[in-house]
Amino acid sequence: MTPVQPGRPGRYWFDPAMPFVESRCASDSGAAYLPHTHPTLSVGAVDGGHSLFSTEAGAVRLSPGDVVVIPAGQVHACNPEPDRRWSYQMLHVDAAWAAAALAARGAAAPAALARVRITSAADTYAALCALNRLLFSAAPCACKAAALAAFLAALLGDADPRQTVRAPRPPAGRARLARVVATLRERHAEPLPLAEMARAAGMSRYQLIRAFRAETGMTPHAYQLDLRINHARHLLRAGGAPADVAQDLGFSDQSHFQRAFKQRVALTPRGFQRRAG
Structure with a gap:
């Protein structure tokens, strides 16, 4: 895929007939993201400039042509170097669809869907560029789905062997934190006092914050905000009004929702809705 030229706006592709995949290309971007997750398997590539890709396991400098695979639910941030700009493409695929597509081709690799991978292989980058050219074209959905699976x-x-595999470190206290994560997922739209979550984990509030950050790279509050934003993307794509989405997801007001959304998506809720519409 030929990178978008500097000065031209980024592009976003989504087709309601293929709800299991979307793609985004950005050019000459200085936007920075807070640590966040995607509910999808994500594959990104650097087209120009350099990026710092970070997880709880550390940070890696990415160069043009590098491709990174990010499992669903993996906390990460991928930003330009300080005071620099970069161009990139990012593909998001429903993890269940990806697993089924791999199994159908006899290439089932569930472990591969749960590991961060980084590769500098030129043919991998070229294949992602070719796939994005097809997705952004007027080709039939069946052709696009087959190419995505391949x-x-x-x-x-x-x-x-050219891929570097970086698996998140298994911290102590994972079982106790699992209860907190489950509660946050089930009740992310509710105000959940830190003291209540700490009691559920059998920790003090400060122990919980330290342990949660060590496992996820986020505080419990930031993790809850991230869950809300991911849910908001679905509601906005379905046509929900931003003000209603903000209220339904427990934001104190629309400005709080807009600020949190833009910090993680680099678009306002209304801007995201226009591009996804």
């Missing part, structure tokens, strides 16, 4: 099989179906 790309994932090539990327994840076999162990590629």
Whole structure:
């Protein structure tokens, strides 16, 4: 895919007939994101400039042509170097669809869907560019879906020695934190006092914050905000009014919602809705 030229706006592709995939390309961007998650398997590539990709395991400098695979639910941030700009493309695929597509091709690799991978292989970058050219074209959905499945099989179906695998570190206290994570997922739109979550984990409030940050890279409050924003994306795409979405998800007001959304999506709720419409 030829990178978008500097000065031209980024592009976003989504087709309601293919709700399991979306793609975004940005050019000459200085936007920075807070640590966040995606509910999807995400595959990103650097087209120009450099990026700092970080997880709880550390940070890696990405260069043009580098491709990073991010599992669903993995806390991360991928930003330009300080006072610099970069161009990139990002593909988001429903994790269940990806697993089914791999299995159908006899390339089932569930472990590959749960690991961060970074590769500098030129053919991997070229394949992602070619896939995005197809997705952004007027080709039939069946052709796009087949190409997406083939790309994932090539990327994840076999162990590629050129790929660097970085798995999140398993911290102590995972079982106790799992209860807190489950509560946040089930009740993310509710005000959940830190003291209540700490009691559920059998920790003090400060122990919980330290342990939660060590496992996820976020505080419990930031994790809850991230869950709300991911839910908001679905509601906005379905046509929900931003003010109603903000209220339904427990934001104190629309300005709080807009600020939190833009910090994680680099678009306002209304801007995201226009692009996804």
